[in-house]
Amino acid sequence: MAEKILMKGNEAIGEAAIVAGCRRYFGYPITPQTELTEYMAKRMPQVGGVFLQAESEVAAINMVYGAAGTGVRVMTSSSSPGISLKQEGISYIAGAELPCVIVNIMRGGPGLGGIQPGQADYFQATKGGGHGDYRNIVLAPNSVQEIVDMTIQAFDLADQYRNPVMLLGDGALGQMMEPVEFKATDTVPSIKAWAANGMRGRTQPNIINSLHLQPEKLEQHNIHLQQKYAAIQKNETRWEELYTEDADLILVAYGITSRIARSAMEKARSESYKVGLIRPQTLWPFPAAPFAKYAKTAKAFLAVELSAGQMVEDVRLAVNGVRPVAFYGRTGGMIPSPKAVYEQIVKTLKERGGN
Amino acid sequence: MAEKILMKGNEAIGEAAIVAGCRRYFGYPITPQTELTEYMAKRMPQVGGVFLQAESEVAAINMVYGAAGTGVRVMTSSSSPGISLKQEGISYIAGAELPCVIVNIMRGGPGLGGIQPGQADYFQATKGGGHGDYRNIVLAPNSVQEIVDMTIQAFDLADQYRNPVMLLGDGALGQMMEPVEFKATDTVPSIKAWAANGMRGRTQPNIINSLHLQPEKLEQHNIHLQQKYAAIQKNETRWEELYTEDADLILVAYGITSRIARSAMEKARSESYKVGLIRPQTLWPFPAAPFAKYAKTAKAFLAVELSAGQMVEDVRLAVNGVRPVAFYGRTGGMIPSPKAVYEQIVKTLKERGGN
Amino acid sequence: MTSEIIMAGFGGQGVMLIGQLLTYAGMLENKQVSWIPSYGPEMRGGTANCSVIVSDEPIGAPIVTEPTALVAMNLPSLDKFEPMVQPGGVIIINSSLIERTVARSDVKVYQIPANDVAAELGNSKVANMVVLGALIAATGTVNSQSVNKAFAKMFAQKPDLLEINERAIERGASYIKC
Amino acid sequence: MTSEIIMAGFGGQGVMLIGQLLTYAGMLENKQVSWIPSYGPEMRGGTANCSVIVSDEPIGAPIVTEPTALVAMNLPSLDKFEPMVQPGGVIIINSSLIERTVARSDVKVYQIPANDVAAELGNSKVANMVVLGALIAATGTVNSQSVNKAFAKMFAQKPDLLEINERAIERGASYIKC
Amino acid sequence: MAEKLFSRPQSLKDVAFHYCPGCHHGIIHRLVAEVIDELDVRDKTIGVAPVGCSVLAYEYFNCDMFEAAHGRAPAVATGIKRSQPDTVVFTYQGDGDLAAIGCAEIVHAAARGEKITTIFVNNAIYGMTGGQMAPTSLIEQVTNTSPYGRNADSAGMPIRMSEMLATLDGASFIARVAVNNPANMAKAKAAIKKAFEIQINGHGFSMVEILSTCPTNWGMSPLEAAAWLEQKMIPYYPLGQFKAPEGVAK
Amino acid sequence: MAEKLFSRPQSLKDVAFHYCPGCHHGIIHRLVAEVIDELDVRDKTIGVAPVGCSVLAYEYFNCDMFEAAHGRAPAVATGIKRSQPDTVVFTYQGDGDLAAIGCAEIVHAAARGEKITTIFVNNAIYGMTGGQMAPTSLIEQVTNTSPYGRNADSAGMPIRMSEMLATLDGASFIARVAVNNPANMAKAKAAIKKAFEIQINGHGFSMVEILSTCPTNWGMSPLEAAAWLEQKMIPYYPLGQFKAPEGVAK
Amino acid sequence: MPKPVFNEERCKGCELCTAVCPKKIVVIANRFNSKGYKPATCSDDAKCIGCALCAKACPDVVIEIHK
Amino acid sequence: MPKPVFNEERCKGCELCTAVCPKKIVVIANRFNSKGYKPATCSDDAKCIGCALCAKACPDVVIEIHK
């Protein structure tokens, strides 16, 4: 077993990427993810990799497009406003089916907003902030160890499905330190026969492209993408549940908020409230299954987010009207205390689940 | 009554903007909305306005930010990939609460995609393709006359709520010609005491800003925004319904697709299928009310889109599990014929409504 | 009544224009009208076509998929759109450029040597007006005065063009009458 | 047992570092640990603080809002965090810089003249280690050997610093014992 | 088969171009392909097509290709070259693509001395979208977005990208050429070859700006367009070499 | 109240700056404010603050202000000036803001001859985000994203923005100054004043690049930083006037 | 004997080749190809000196020069 | 008699003013202001020639020069 080391979330992403075989990083500084950019600046030369500070987020995502198209593992990272700038590029990457990892360590918005933690880019990440019908695989870790594991997994998923994978965290996750272990991975770099890395004896040129001028062809391409997305939904949906079996109220939260929710839940349990927690680990594909299941047993759901209410829509879609779904959110970088969430639990149970 | 003239959708937007008092336009060419940019190049100098071809969509949206902040009516326009590039800027405009009109004449995606009509930017427009919790008011006309009326309305709504308003059309609407009338407007340019247009004797400087470094302040700002959005939902939700009262199946479609759906519905009615249509005219705020109402009487809903299924999520949220919601979509610039939609109607009625 | 018409030809043959004229004329007759081009990659050099609807009812889908009438200015257009025409519909063929006729027997077909007529009239550019004349005569979608009025409006700055265009329309119509 | 500690002071007083050392030490004792800074606009020049949790159970929220112990290296930090400390909790005050003590009677308060002790030890930079020594002695969160081991790991390149830091920790702890 | 004095280069696929009659894009494609053939690097060449009339360049060049987002070809090329340093990477970009939306990307690729070669086709207009003003459109030039002629006061003066980029230390080779007559074509090909050689030899960024026609959107016959290029464009955009590493002949 | 030989300009609000001790941003703010006072245009001046350490400039300048997105101040200023042509519009931008992410916007504002004035604070680093490499960081300069020193081979050579922008016809006035000693400060103020006057007189784009310190992220005391600026920055970034309309003295 | 060989179906009748032939033997034919263009052709093979200027001027790589 | 007047609470002790005074009378005081900085001060008002160099060098506009 590897030794545990104490690491910041942001830096753990970087080291995990290196463990996953990522040797190309293109990024642009922005709080609260800058430590990751800086970590790559330090580490990439040490492992024979490429660190490049791009002139902008737009350039960085297009460098990723170029690198990914040649078949290498590649990553970029930013925070909310910078991720907005990448939306065209992400749509291109999805359209051209290139594997890459994009990290968003979210802060409060909208606009320049603030630099404290936020979760208000959920819609952007999961529904497609860029144009067209495409999906990112969105992973939402809630501890530094899970950051490590999911970062490695992100590269594998990206390669497997030829799809951008977004690691969605918030400023708190990026900044916090916890012990982590880097288990040796059995990652076998997949062979990418489609990569345009120079013909090198191949007889047919490879082309990386998202243009399909004939609507018939573009529709075919979209159908192909939708089939791929369906396969991802089928195979890659992940979540964690705690105390759900007997719960009257099920909390729903991801990332840092899920830990606050867990603390609140434990407090509630200790006072005999039957509270459980579903923590989506993949935000897209969203884990609808457990909601369908527990909508039969729980009396209500309570989504907790650092936003004005985004994931809660997916919860509502999953619960599909069978039970009430309540929402509690803080914005602007404010982080609710476990106590505040506990109070919401009590309140919701009274209002909705109590009958 | 003004004389009717025959106009292309794209050009009608331009003329309507001028009628609404818009004298600043910043844009960048892209198919299939370029006629609008070109129209403004021709017309703005004639009416003493400013036409500026920006160096990019990113620059254009930030010019809009500057112009809007000084209190003038201003517009930009683009199509899907260009709109993706504007996402950071739109989030800033929403955060700084600036009124402006943004036109998206959608094409097929993702990526470079194609140049034929699409409706796959629905999520981006309505859920916030940029970062943070914000909302655009999204208007969806379905005829050239409505393009005119809604463009004018867009400027009024933008001013009234200090919010970006997006006019969301598709390539077909932009390209088609229909007779239009420009009714004299009673638009009274609102007084914008907040505008930063030079102090000119004012004692306190005005500041246009979206930064709030203190999380408490940023949260307050977000609460204020959410209250504003709630007011918009309350006051500005618009839709059209046809034959809904007795309908077994209610079609849901916006923009060009709603006209195809209407033709299909008429064919179905002529064969005694009880089919109705709800056409959202505002996509955000989405008209949930009629769905709640007809979920009691209709047997099923069928959303028709030029996408792989985006608006259908809002339909599902509005129907809230009470009735099945089916979906029929074409992508990539393919446009279904009324006949194809008619076949979907028959199929859906058999499968879902026929119980 | 609802006329749903596709007009198609090479770029440069003026099919977009006659589509707009027909639409305008319909508007002048207080009918519901719509015009929509097919735009796209084939725009450059390739074929061009537009959909026109003239109707007494509000217009649903503006893109015509089952035309009541087709104007084919060149062979690829005829090949592409002939099968879509509704039974009982009208097909106007520019026989100056299209040698074949139509195999279907359930449609009315008119072969108009549009380029030749235009050349006779002394202006090769009015071939499109010739077929437009034929079309309105064959379908009765609008009357020719409306088209002339529409032309006068759309080309208000070029009144000298009016006469030759009127004559081209007449000549086109004459192929239907006889 | 779960220790939830806030450490706060001016930027430059080394509160982030002692927070990390404590966290590291907890990890070496095979406990669950987390450290999180408050970052933000006040970073530059202003005050800095971090949350440390050392626990036998998996850690929920890493941001401490009801600390079981507080280290206050300067007055603004004491002002800000004093009210949040849980009844029965511990407050370590750097009495070299903070003149006042605590009004609450439901907490254990230790006043440590950390800067003075550091000066005595001949290195003004170890004031933070002095309070860390006091903290672990007062709370028993980890033992001092673990902190020393953590220090040795984190500053593997600077072994000469080890001794003075160990002494600073001892001196800090001695204030609790007596 | 008869021996040939002149035939299609191997680096160009045997398919018809979609370009308008007389458009210089086709000539430029051929020259680039000839250079790739002559340097015998097709097997390790990766091209980046732009958004612009040459958006389909990936269907023409017979080597690995990328379609880039509008303006971002230099960033894409950077990502490629940094991942595959032993390849020969070129971008092919129009004036809207390179000088307008992609301005930051080309400046920074040049500043970084990115080891790529840029073929910059300056036709003073946005061809693909149907004839709008480009940053390089001439003063008084009538386009669909400068219907009254480009006005310096509101639209500024046309940008001379070669001169601007030549101020950057990272730019190794910058030249402006044209393909409007046989003599210029020969010089153009020589410049393209130098630019590729400079990349292959490990120098920094190289760019060849090629003045080009757009008969369609200029509203001229191909021969008129070639004459307009000679009479109007070359005087404002002087041909020549603006930057070269020491030891590379003018 | 005693008469004053020197006091805070009216165009600067009476609030404390958040800048680090010894940071030149404060001096530059004061000079700009003094120029606004002297030209008596506060009432019609609109400033655009950047994203960077001076992100809060809107809290300091006592005139109407905009906070722009990172790099986009020139576009925002364009929107403002085109809407309110009788105002005096300036942008205040750092080197990351102007030379990196905002490169296209500044080039095009200059090329269009936009009638705005840009105050460009070049401190060879990203101050606000804690000390990363800027396009203007010097070769071998150690920053958090060039921890082994800036390497020309992978990060390119630092960009001299003034020299580059001076190649554009639309740029009316471009100068580089510093505020590291009283003599340079006087020249800096004179240049800022010229830049504003050129705007007021209806000429095109004007920019003053001001070499500035970042003691915090350079890891130096303010006095050491001022010396480093003199010894390292000025040799690479020569002070002087790179462009001026005819009739404007050097 | 050198001679220009035209891939007529690829020709777009742009006339660029006609302007550069030193022998003025490259001309536009009075017929259409299937794309609707009048293609270029050689009026007198015998006069060709094999300079390939016509081929190089052609944007559509229509012309080969055979030996 | 000119003299420099310091708004001590605004001073950040950066020392830039101390370096420019031709009379070397601007010095750092050995006390802290409430922000924790050691502020600049004038060691000898009488020597001041009112050149304002100290004031101009100050990034925080701490210094006024009174007549």
Ligand SMILES: Cc1ncc(C[n+]2csc(CCOP(=O)(O)OP(=O)(O)O)c2C)c(N)n1
């Ligand atoms: C983000 C984005 N903006 C705009 C467009 C539309 N567009 C396509 S090509 C083009 C300009 C083409 O001009 P140029 O680069 O000069 O190439 P040319 O066609 O003249 O060869 C534009 C604006 C686009 N595809 N993507």
Ligand SMILES: Cc1ncc(C[n+]2csc(CCOP(=O)(O)OP(=O)(O)O)c2C)c(N)n1
């Ligand atoms: C789109 C976007 N990208 C990145 C950032 C993060 N960011 C804030 S300021 C800054 C750079 C500041 O450097 P500079 O412009 O040189 O100004 P300075 O702080 O040195 O004065 C960056 C990268 C941001 N706010 N927005």
Ligand code: SF4
């Ligand atoms: S539009 Fe212009 S640039 Fe494009 S292919 Fe045609 S002639 Fe060439």
Ligand code: SF4
């Ligand atoms: S970080 Fe640097 S630029 Fe920013 S305020 Fe501090 S010294 Fe000035």
Ligand code: SF4
């Ligand atoms: S090869 Fe030379 S001489 Fe022969 S046809 Fe061509 S241009 Fe004329």
Ligand code: SF4
């Ligand atoms: S140059 Fe080529 S395309 Fe043009 S006419 Fe000659 S052979 Fe035909």
Ligand code: SF4
């Ligand atoms: S005004 Fe001049 S002499 Fe007086 S203290 Fe300041 S610098 Fe010294």
Ligand code: SF4
């Ligand atoms: S320059 Fe200003 S801030 Fe710095 S020490 Fe002098 S008075 Fe204080």
Ligand SMILES: [Mg+2]
């Ligand atoms: Mg061009």
Ligand SMILES: [Mg+2]
């Ligand atoms: Mg800087």
